[in-house]
Amino acid sequence: MRIALLHSRIRVEERLLLDELASLGIDHELIDVRELVFDIHDASRWTSFDAVIDRCIGQTQALAGVRVFERFGVRTVNPASVIEACGDKLTTSLLMARHEIPTPRTCIALDEASALAAVERIGYPAVLKPTTGSWGRLLARVNDRDAAEAVIEHKGTLGSVQHSVFYVQEYVPKPDRDLRVFVVGEEAICGIVRHSAHWITNTARGGVASVLEITPEIRDRCARAARAVAGPGGALLAIDLLEAPGRGLLVSEINHTMEFRNSIAPTGVNIPRRMIEWVVATAPGSAARGAAQSTVATSTPSTLAPPPSSPRSRAALVEELKLGHWAAFDAHSRTEVA
């Protein structure tokens, strides 16, 4: 079993993933996307990897790198289709709407004049968001027409070309909190509640986290959302949910390279361990898939084993960690998400 971790910055999350790879005795290599040179006519340098885990902080670099690995026949986590589906809020919203998964009402406009019409159609207050980026950056809540005109003009004049896509969403009058659920495959493994007196509740913006009980509604909503962006089998995702009064849970955003450092302690779940276990279990390999067919599909808690002395095969890891229930999904047989 050989895994590459594609990265730019090495944050706490990447360190934790590396620690888990090491503790499981998985042969792994760090690949800095900034130093990468692909000869697209020669895949030999890369085909020894069973999987490449994308942890790039920049979506453009991630997508380019992952596309090359996929064309070389190397399994990527998450795949390019998932990065495209989650990294662009417009695509995420379209997929939620198409699959009839509850999500905030959203309008798109491609010109400043029509953007104002879109805001008026949504009604006040409305939220304008850039279609890419995260951590609550550049979100704007507009409470009236004057504010909408000002924000739209500023975006049109000062923003990059990406800001000419006006993504307008209803403001959901949620409690002073939102929910973040960590999904491995299609399974909601744990979640946090992010509290903040500010309407932007991201922990990156000062929101405080506490543990979230995973209810059947959360489990169902997240499984459906994971299938919508990744197809059967899901992916490694962090799904943000809003509690809309009278409407239940709305899928707000889906993150494809989730940050989890502040969520391990409140949830008590070893999130990076579960991520690596899933990558191992779902990597291509007929022996492990065979083993999976005879395994009862139940949730398996992470058990921290002492570091092994030498790298082990995927089949041995699947057997030892009892991961067969996840290995039932073949990542390469996913239906295309259109």
Added chain:
Amino acid sequence: MNPTAPTPPSVQSVECTECAASIALQRVPLCGEIVRCRDCQAELEVTSVSPLRVELAPEVEEDWGE
């Protein structure tokens, strides 16, 4: 940070490029790793591990995110 909590022994230290404070690293760093100066709060990126060097980490770019 709890000021009374014991600080793990550092394995290496490096000078902050912003405020010249000494940054103690609790484990062997990796190239590309982000460390924060506790004095000036600057985010620094490890650009070389031998010799150990850090530079001010790049500002957030438009397509950065989770």
